[in-house]
Amino acid sequence: MSIIDIHIHLSDIESFRRTAIDLSSVDYTAAGLKAEFDKNGVVLGIGMGVTEQTKGAFPDSSSPNPMGLDLEPSVPPFLMECVGINPNRLTGEHALEELDKIEARLQAPEVAGIKLYAGYYHHFVYDKIYGPIYELAERYRVPVVIHTGDTYSMNGLLKYSHPLTVDELALQQRGVNFMICHLGDPWVMDAAEVVAKNPNVYADLSGLVVGDAAHFERFMNEPLFMDHFRRALVYSDHYEKMLFGTDWPLAPIGLYAEFVRRLVPDRFHEAVFYRNAFDVFPRIKQRIAVL
Numbered sequence: 001m002s003i004i005d006i007h008i009h010l011s012d013i014e015s016f017r018r019t020a021i022d023l024s025s026v027d028y029t030a031a032g033l034k035a036e037f038d039k040n041g042v043v044l045g046i047g048m049g050v051t052e053q054t055k056g057a058f059p060d061s062s063s064p065n066p067m068g069l070d071l072e073p074s075v076p077p078f079l080m081e082c083v084g085i086n087p088n089r090l091t092g093e094h095a096l097e098e099l100d101k102i103e104a105r106l107q108a109p110e111v112a113g114i115k116l117y118a119g120y121y122h123h124f125v126y127d128k129i130y131g132p133i134y135e136l137a138e139r140y141r142v143p144v145v146i147h148t149g150d151t152y153s154m155n156g157l158l159k160y161s162h163p164l165t166v167d168e169l170a171l172q173q174r175g176v177n178f179m180i181c182h183l184g185d186p187w188v189m190d191a192a193e194v195v196a197k198n199p200n201v202y203a204d205l206s207g208l209v210v211g212d213a214a215h216f217e218r219f220m221n222e223p224l225f226m227d228h229f230r231r232a233l234v235y236s237d238h239y240e241k242m243l244f245g246t247d248w249p250l251a252p253i254g255l256y257a258e259f260v261r262r263l264v265p266d267r268f269h270e271a272v273f274y275r276n277a278f279d280v281f282p283r284i285k286q287r288i289a290v291l
């Protein structure tokens with residue numbers, strides 16, 4: 001079965017480098033990612049753009065827009081990019097210039113969407129600071145991908161990353177499709193309801209386990225842990241809006257795929273691991289065609 005991994009990272013972020021070494025034991029390079037993709041039948045990945053100006057600064061309030069995949073000189077052919085947004089530079093002296101740069105980047109064929117780091121940046125997603133971003137998303141017909149749930153940094157603020165905040169946004173912006181990351185974990189029931197209620201909200205199943213084989217073994221064999229996610233998936237009953245992603249380098253691709261296979265009933269595997277991605281990211285079609 002062909003797989004699309006709609007949530008990976010390939011940016012020079014110190015905490016990702018450390019996680020790859022200390023926790024997940026992956027080779028955090030484009031070559032390392034390609035080797036894992038090939039081994040597991042992953043034909044395309046979508047990288048979430050993010051940058052830091054000084055080592056360890058993520059979430060960096062000084063990063064210029066748009067934030068991209070800067071670990072390698074360019075986006076590798078087996079990847080697409082969601083351009084990361086730093087809302088702190090959408091006001092004041094840089095604002096117009098930065099919006100122009102975001103708009104120019106959205107016209108690149110390898111760009112699949114826009115990524116917001118809710119919680120990492122301290123603004124609600126329905127705040128007017130993001131208004132111009134949603135206008136661009138609608139005009140260029142790209143989805144807005146939103147971090148929800150726990151933040152991978154103690155400097156995040158959870159009230160901004162709670163999945164319920166996306167409900168208000170989805171109602172305000174019915175012309176834009178949204179994908180909430182990590183099923184809002186640990187607020188997975190709230191995320192499931194936001195997906196079920198709003199026709200323009202999807203969710204990814206990435207980043208739910210971070211670590212190596214021993215760590216996966218321990219958690220996949222803990223029924224309470226697995227049932228925490230299964231309950232939300234069963235309640236939502238919208239497998240056509242759930243997408244496979246890993247959050248690599250936070251976890252090895254093969255182990256993560258096995259974890260999601262165990263959460264999702266067999267009959268929905270083809271949709272979750274491959275087909276649903278085309279509904280959220282329309283530009284995948286052209287990218288796949290030239291691979």
Ligand SMILES: [Zn+2]
Pocket residue numbers: 007008009048207247
């Ligand atoms: Zn991520």
